[in-house]
Amino acid sequence: MKRAAIALLLLxxxxxxxxxxxxxxxxxxAARRNTERLxxxxxxxxxxxxxxxxxxxxxxxxxxxxxxLFSWYNCVGxxxxxxxxxxxxxxxxxxxxxxxxxxxxxxxxxxxxxxxPSFRGKIxxxxxxxxxxxxxxxxxxxxxxxxxxxPDDMQVHKQDQALPDLVPEKEPAPVQ
Amino acid sequence: MRGIQSALEPAxxxxxxxxxxxxxxxxxxxxxxxxxxxxxxxxxxxxxPAIVSNATSPAVRNTVSAAVGLTVLxxxxxxxxxxxxxxxxxxxxxxxxxxxxxGKQWWWQVxxxxxxxxxxxxxxxxxxxxxGVPVTVHLRSSDVIHSFWVPSLHGKRDLIPxxxxxxxxxxxxxxxxxxxxxxxxxxxxxxxMSLWVTALPFADYARWIEASRxxxxxxxxxxxxxxxxxxxxxxxxxxxxIQGTAAGGKTGPDLTHFASRRSIAAAMFPNRPGFLGGWIxxxxxxxxxxxxxxxxxxxxxxxxLVTYLESLK
Numbered sequence: 001m002k003r004a005a006i007a008l009l010l011l012x013x014x015x016x017x018x019x020x021x022x023x024x025x026x027x028x029x030a031a032r033r034n035t036e037r038l039x040x041x042x043x044x045x046x047x048x049x050x051x052x053x054x055x056x057x058x059x060x061x062x063x064x065x066x067x068x069l070f071s072w073y074n075c076v077g078x079x080x081x082x083x084x085x086x087x088x089x090x091x092x093x094x095x096x097x098x099x100x101x102x103x104x105x106x107x108x109x110x111x112x113x114x115x116x117p118s119f120r121g122k123i124x125x126x127x128x129x130x131x132x133x134x135x136x137x138x139x140x141x142x143x144x145x146x147x148x149x150x151p152d153d154m155q156v157h158k159q160d161q162a163l164p165d166l167v168p169e170k171e172p173a174p175v176q
Numbered sequence: 177m178r179g180i181q182s183a184l185e186p187a188x189x190x191x192x193x194x195x196x197x198x199x200x201x202x203x204x205x206x207x208x209x210x211x212x213x214x215x216x217x218x219x220x221x222x223x224x225p226a227i228v229s230n231a232t233s234p235a236v237r238n239t240v241s242a243a244v245g246l247t248v249l250x251x252x253x254x255x256x257x258x259x260x261x262x263x264x265x266x267x268x269x270x271x272x273x274x275x276x277x278x279g280k281q282w283w284w285q286v287x288x289x290x291x292x293x294x295x296x297x298x299x300x301x302x303x304x305x306x307x308g309v310p311v312t313v314h315l316r317s318s319d320v321i322h323s324f325w326v327p328s329l330h331g332k333r334d335l336i337p338x339x340x341x342x343x344x345x346x347x348x349x350x351x352x353x354x355x356x357x358x359x360x361x362x363x364x365x366x367x368x369m370s371l372w373v374t375a376l377p378f379a380d381y382a383r384w385i386e387a388s389r390x391x392x393x394x395x396x397x398x399x400x401x402x403x404x405x406x407x408x409x410x411x412x413x414x415x416x417x418i419q420g421t422a423a424g425g426k427t428g429p430d431l432t433h434f435a436s437r438r439s440i441a442a443a444m445f446p447n448r449p450g451f452l453g454g455w456i457x458x459x460x461x462x463x464x465x466x467x468x469x470x471x472x473x474x475x476x477x478x479x480x481l482v483t484y485l486e487s488l489k
Contacts, residue, residue, distance in 0.1 A: 023464035
């Protein structure tokens with residue numbers, strides 16, 4: 001009994017980093033090095049890029065900060081709350097320029113043709129990474145325990161942590 | 177008790193009434209305390225009579241009735257004093273200066289509205305009011321519940337997100353600088369969410385209003401011009417406004433007349449170049465969690481930027 005209690009307590013420590021708030025973010029040279037190249041040609045022998053872990057993909061605080069910045073920096077002006085408008089929707093499964101964190105980072109940092117502005121030098125780098133984490137969360141690409149469980153905005157898809165439907169949806173009747 | 181932030185040192189009519197009520201409560205409750213303690217000590221020292229007296233003897237009954245009656249009377253008196261004070265400070269004069277104060281994590285946005293849009297003033301963490309004229313502050317919040325409290329001028333009132341019509345009307349009767357503070361826990365930097373209220377003679381107040389309506393000062397030296405370029409090319413304008421320039425961000429404090437303010441970071445630091453430089457490059461060290469990000473600037477960029485901002489009188 002006692003052991004089980006201790007084990008349970010230890011288990012809760014697994015969730016410690018979920019809400020971890022790091023306020024002093026150092027600009028990371030590594031993150032910039034790993035942003036996308038415009039061409040696939042590289043000098044020297046071919047080496048696969050070292051994949052960077054998005055620094056915030058598992059951090060609930062950073063994802064919610066990204067959500068705040070998403071409207072502060074007027075991303076909502078074109079993408080709405082992920083549903084799209086002038087800009088493409090971000091909550092669907094289509095990725096024009098890739099769904100990897102560093103690809104999303106490059107999209108924000110460098111901009112993309114036909115309208116996406118480059119935010120390089122306009123947003124501190126760690127905030128761009130927070131935006132990356134939030135953009136990933138829009139299409140459900142972050143762990144459920146880190147995702148924003150209670151978004152206030154209109155949701156196209158079901159909320160990330162919503163309970164499953166109690167009554168399964170009925171199959172549409174076959175056309176006769 | 178001397179201080180710029182003390183409810184016991186009222187600088188206005190509302191705060192004075194609150195202070196008077198406080199004094200009445202203090203005197204009455206102090207007397208009650210002393211009397212009760214005296215009776216308790218007397219009862220402890222008194223020798224128990226040899227014969228246990230009947231608890232329902234007329235003497236005991238009369239004493240208890242008198243004590244209960246006196247207690248009710250005193251409480252009723254305090255209630256009456258409280259009601260009259262509340263009514264006194266709640267009366268709103270017809271002509272009051274209207275100022276909107278919005279609480280944000282963790283600073284105060286202050287707006288002087290005007291039908292003519294070009295005459296609107298937006299500033300931060302500082303309210304300038306004239307002496308002897310009633311002022312109504314309209315309290316709003318853009319995130320969580322805050323509470324506006326300038327003890328020298330009035331009591332506190334909450335700022336509730338989404339709720340309009342929260343107002344506080346006060347009048348400063350002595351010119352001076354008074355400090356206020358958020359009085360409702362609102363997050364990590366709640367303790368560092370303060371503001372200044374400056375009460376000026378009416379002529380000075382009118383001059384301040386006129387000066388604040390002007391667009392920002394145009395940089396005149398080479399360093400100031402470079403500083404402005406640094407400001408415009410760095411993340412600053414995404415959140416901050418400087419009237420008369422292209423910077424029009426709305427989420428951070430308006431910096432149009434930044435140099436005329438007493439302090440930075442919601443009255444946390446004095447407004448001096450050293451503090452400002454530190455604030456720009458590492459706000460997250462000085463005030464962790466605040467919405468001001470640390471901006472990694474080179475020395476040759478930071479110096480002109482600070483010079484430019486400190487020139488915005």
